[in-house]
Amino acid sequence: MHIAMVSGEYPPRWDGVGSVVYHLAGHLAQRGHDVTIITRTHKQPTPQQEGVKVIHVPWRKIPMAFTRSYGKHALAALRRLNTVKPVDVVHTLLPLVSWNEKEILWVEEHIAPVVSALNGSWIGEREGMKLAAKHQEAAPWKNPNDLAILLTAKHYAKYEQAALDASSLCVAISDSTRHEFERWYTPPEDWWCETILYGVDHLVFRPVNHDHEEDQLAHEAIRTTYGADDEAGLSGLANTSTPLLLAVGRLVARKGHRTLLRAMPSILEAHPKARLVIVGRGHMRGALMRQAKRLWVDHAVTIQPEMPLEELAQHFRSADLVVDPSYYEGQGLTALESLASGTPVVTVDQAPLTEMIDESVGGLFRCGDADDLSRAVVASLDDPEGRTAQAKRGRARVLDLYTYEHNAAAYDAMYAVVTQ
Template identity: 30%
Template sequence: MDLYAERLTTWLPVVANGCEIQRANVTPSQWINRYVRVPYLSRALNDRFYSRYIIYPRVAKTFQGDVNHVLDHSYGHLLRALNPQRTIVTVHDLYPLHVSCQSALTPREQARKWLLRWVMGHALRARWLIAPSESTKRELLSLTDYPASRISVVHMGVDEVFFRPVEEEAQQQFRQALKVPEAARLLLHVGSCDPRKNIPLLLQGLKALLDRSGADFYLLQIGGRFAPDQIHLIHHLGLASQLRQRSNVSADELMGAYQAADVLLLPSTYEGFGLTALEAMASGTPVVASDIGALREVVGEAGVLVGLNDPAQLAAAVMTVLGDVRLRTQLVEKGRARAAAFRWSETARKTLAVYHRVYSERA
């Protein structure tokens, strides 16, 4: 969660009231040639492997503060180097535990399963945990024996850039760059293409819209790469011409995508928070999302929630949002108001309060 780390690094000093905030950074490229290449990993992944599991723990051991904050549970192994009684870990979601419970068929899958359990096991040694949603906290309590009294829910925030007024000319230019016809409807999905993002439902919903509405729909996917089975489904459904994908975009391009889109689709089977939904709502884009814990908590009544496995329901929800002007207007207004309640400054204040709590109890 690079964004989470960057925003806390920006906002914590603003609200720190005399506390010194330092962030440990590692430049792994200077170390990579010192180690033997791990089989089956590319150079980039080797770089990531060594920096995460060897270099970061070394840095952490010599870079301890009165309070330590591991900003991502996937670095939970740093608790081997840090004093657990002075350390906080943000657990963004419990997906690693869900994955580790699945059957592992190949040696690589077995190794990944073991690594996930190992990392999460160390993360749970921390003095305090921060969860981004009540849903994630409930999962922590149901899947682990970590005490509820030492879990704080601290929501993430929305960048101010997403609240900018919509510029129609910029919208048109963005759609033209994608080669999306002016009269067509543009659907947006932001995130990875991992299994939990439910890409098959997204594609089947698009197919249902094209077949039943008679309108022209395009889908822009930002932030991921379609997996081979997803590409096969795309061609099987005849959707290749209706899809656009951008793996890497700038903050301005992402804002442009939100404002150019008619609807954000978020059909995930699992989320720890749902930041993309908030960004879309801040941008004035209606949200159609899965009716699951974290998304239900974040979106509330400011969006439309649908089931996990029904393409027809997803398509019907999109058509309702696009066809009912009054509903769309209400969703835009409620969405902006909802998103405005999630500010990074407040995230930083609540995080700092956890720091003070752990500091007062330090061993």
């Protein structure tokens, strides 16, 4: 089968959707399919995979408007591709590609069935920003992308609505995302929508092998860099007195980093040598560090920019606990990357995170509540034996349910049905 995947993100854009499409395409190719990715141009080189071809198209570098610009160029590229090598199924990754109903119906009639993956929604993003503002996160107008979402989400939601109306099949990445579309959009009466939660690369995101010299040295380097380097921490023991906390996500309001920082004084009161590392790109780094200084916790906080995937994976596996305080996610892959790495996660008690995380593999706290966040973190750090058990159960959960092998098999079955 020849599968055309239309995705606005693809490596070297490794964010969320880009990473998912890269791994899903590779696993579909391993299952014997030919896969063509149609994505946006980028200055950096694109990693190659056997059986996967990548076509780059231009796009206007304007917040939100790029989805329509890219969508038009992607459609033209899809038409050309189909004349050279007929396409059997078109897999679009919403919301980063904007096609209207007429365009989708044309693809359905002249090229192939359209499977639209619902990776969260513009209205959901907007509502997440409002919730973050309510809890004193950064103002949306400070970030051009956030401001664009706040002002134009309703306009661009019409392209998502077109996908609901005209696609052969929609696939939501969580039950929570599906419910968003049922609540804020108008699915047709005969709407066909399945739910497939994305997996993670369990070979990249894996626990530390302390018996492997290279692994152990890399672990020690991470712990030493952040001062989380007592003997137990360097040995990978859960009863460390220098616990390393990790938060991964863009430095934007809806990721909840301010709430996490407000929790740090109480966390440090209980565990004075704890250290927090935040990894992400965005406009808020200076503001977050100023907040940390005002709270007298800046000595225990480090904010790192984006980093290569393997380096990020090393941070996941060397941390004692991952904290995810996000106000909105389509699914929330950070939590699964943590579990795959053998690291428990403390996160918000709301969907979609609760579709993957419960107290058997981590902890939950009330969204936006810094006091409850610190309670959940301290309770986890106070129970090293419990965290060790959670780490094992979390890794097992990922291998049982959340891998790209699972995703490729599920999509393969969906493609077979829509192309009958």
